[in-house]
Amino acid sequence: MNDAAPEGNTVAQPTKPVTQIKTPERSVLRPVKAARFRRRHFGVILSFLLIVVLPLSVVVFYMGLVAKDQYSSLTGFTVRQEEGGGASALLGGLASLTGASASSDGDILYKFIISQALVQEIDDNIGLRDHYSAYSYSDPVFALSVDASIEDMESYWRSIVKVSFDRSSGLIEMRVQAFTPEKAQDIARETLRLSQNMINALNEQAREDAMRYARSDLEESVARLKASREALTFFRSSNQLVDPGSDIQGRMGVMNNLQQQLAQALISLDLLTGTASEGDPRLRQGERLIEVIRARIAGERDQLASGGGQGGTGDDYPQLIAEYEGLVVEREFAEENYRAALAALDLARAKSARQSRYLATFITPTLAQTSEYPRRGIIMGLSALFLLLGWSISVLVYYSIRDRS
Numbered sequence: 001m002n003d004a005a006p007e008g009n010t011v012a013q014p015t016k017p018v019t020q021i022k023t024p025e026r027s028v029l030r031p032v033k034a035a036r037f038r039r040r041h042f043g044v045i046l047s048f049l050l051i052v053v054l055p056l057s058v059v060v061f062y063m064g065l066v067a068k069d070q071y072s073s074l075t076g077f078t079v080r081q082e083e084g085g086g087a088s089a090l091l092g093g094l095a096s097l098t099g100a101s102a103s104s105d106g107d108i109l110y111k112f113i114i115s116q117a118l119v120q121e122i123d124d125n126i127g128l129r130d131h132y133s134a135y136s137y138s139d140p141v142f143a144l145s146v147d148a149s150i151e152d153m154e155s156y157w158r159s160i161v162k163v164s165f166d167r168s169s170g171l172i173e174m175r176v177q178a179f180t181p182e183k184a185q186d187i188a189r190e191t192l193r194l195s196q197n198m199i200n201a202l203n204e205q206a207r208e209d210a211m212r213y214a215r216s217d218l219e220e221s222v223a224r225l226k227a228s229r230e231a232l233t234f235f236r237s238s239n240q241l242v243d244p245g246s247d248i249q250g251r252m253g254v255m256n257n258l259q260q261q262l263a264q265a266l267i268s269l270d271l272l273t274g275t276a277s278e279g280d281p282r283l284r285q286g287e288r289l290i291e292v293i294r295a296r297i298a299g300e301r302d303q304l305a306s307g308g309g310q311g312g313t314g315d316d317y318p319q320l321i322a323e324y325e326g327l328v329v330e331r332e333f334a335e336e337n338y339r340a341a342l343a344a345l346d347l348a349r350a351k352s353a354r355q356s357r358y359l360a361t362f363i364t365p366t367l368a369q370t371s372e373y374p375r376r377g378i379i380m381g382l383s384a385l386f387l388l389l390g391w392s393i394s395v396l397v398y399y400s401i402r403d404r405s
Contacts, residue, residue, distance in 0.1 A: 044395055051391040052384075059383045068139040069371035073184035075192060076173045076363030079105040079199060105202070105357060106170045112198050113163050113174065113191060116154045122190050129153065131183050132160075142374055143179075161191075173363070181368040188365035196359045207352040214348040218341040225334035232327045239320060255300050262293040 112118060122128050132144035144156050160177040174191065178184035269286040 047394065048391055051394065052387045056380070056384050056387055060380055062141065063374065063376040063380055066139060067142060067374050067376070068135050068179055070142065070177045070179055070373035071181040071184050071368035071371050072373060073176045073178075073181070073188040073365045073368060074173065074363060075176075075188045075361065075365040076171065077192065077195070077359055077361040078170045078172060079109055079357060080360045081105065081357050105199075106165060106167065106172060108202070109195055109198070109359075110163060110165045110172065112195065113161070113172075114158055116150060118191070118194060119154050119157045120150060121194055122187065123153065126186055126190055128157075128187070131178065131180075132156065135179055161187075171362075176365075177373050185365045185367050192359070192361060192365065199357050199359050203357050206357075207348075210348040211345075211352060214341070214345040218338075218345050221334065221338040221341040225331070225338045228327065228331040228334040232331055235324060235327055255297065258293055258297045258300065262290065262297065265290045265293055 119128065129144065129148065133146045133148065135143035136146050145152065148156065162175045164173040165171075174188065176184045176188045176191070178187060265286060269283070269290060272280065272282050272286055
């Protein structure tokens with residue numbers, strides 16, 4: 001039988017999804033071609049030579065054959081302040097008027113060492129510019145330019161002078177670099193001398209301030225004491241009382257005496273009343289004496305209440321005593337203030353006679369025997385490292401951009 005359908009009679013058969021059977025194909029590795037230098041490879045090598053090898057060769061050549069040897073001088077010092085005691089402590093630290101703490105003095109000295117004023121003064125004294133600019137043609141990198149301004153000298157000074165300051169202890173270490181060991185030591189010594197002069201100027205200024213403040217306080221205390229004494233004198237003259245306390249004690253003595261006399265007169269009258277007749281003149285005399293004593297007592301009490309008597313001001317005694325005691329307290333306080341001002345002035349004179357601050361050198365400027373600078377190995381190593389890093393980053397960036405394009 002022929003299963004094929006006759007031509008012309010097309011029988012529609014239902015369509016079924018055709019399942020594609022994938023047969024595993026064997027991956028064939030193509031042979032790797034031999035590596036060849038391309039144009040970009042030559043560019044990478046050329047960039048390495050230009051960016052790394054050539055600059056590093058220049059650095060090695062300069063550091064090995066051109067750069068001059070530099071020597072360093074090390075010195076260490078600190079600002080010391082004499083410790084006050086005795087009278088200073090009793091007067092509540094009046095000696096603190098003459099200066100600040102050691103740490104603040106160290107800060108001042110540190111700023112002075114790196115200041116433009118010190119650079120100019122050292123240049124005027126020992127020829128700072130002449131020494132460092134003498135090598136400007138043979139070593140232009142590490143030497144000072146011949147036509148350098150004072151600002152250029154200040155910047156150059158901070159590169160050749162390394163100052164280390166410990167604020168906790170107040171210790172300062174300074175290292176000076178120069179092209180000769182003798183010059184480095186001279187610069188360190190001159191810096192120490194000028195620093196000592198600056199400390200002396202601070203001492204002098206502190207002494208003048210302390211003396212001026214002490215004299216001003218003394219003048220104010222004298223004026224206050226004079227005013228308090230004049231007010232007390234005016235009170236005594238206007239009230240005709242030297243001391244209201246003593247005056248009232250005297251009046252109270254009179255009152256006590258009158259009271260005793262009154263008691264005796266009353267006893268005498270009682271005795272006469274029991275023995276004498278009614279018309280006895282002694283009774284009348286005794287009664288008269290009692291009346292007089294009582295009148296005198298009443299008058300004394302009125303005077304005490306009204307403040308009369310010698311002055312006759314009309315003020316009562318409590319007010320007079322309160323006013324007097326206030327004036328006395330003011331005078332005593334003025335006297336104490338005057339004595340304290342005198343003591344402060346004597347203390348200021350005593351401290352001005354001696355140096356309260358001084359520069360203590362614990363490392364004298366050293367004289368180098370071998371050159372330590374410039375640090376050729378460190379400079380060449382860092383140059384090679386940074387040049388290589390820069391070249392590597394540049395190549396990576398180039399290939400990253402090339403692969404994305």
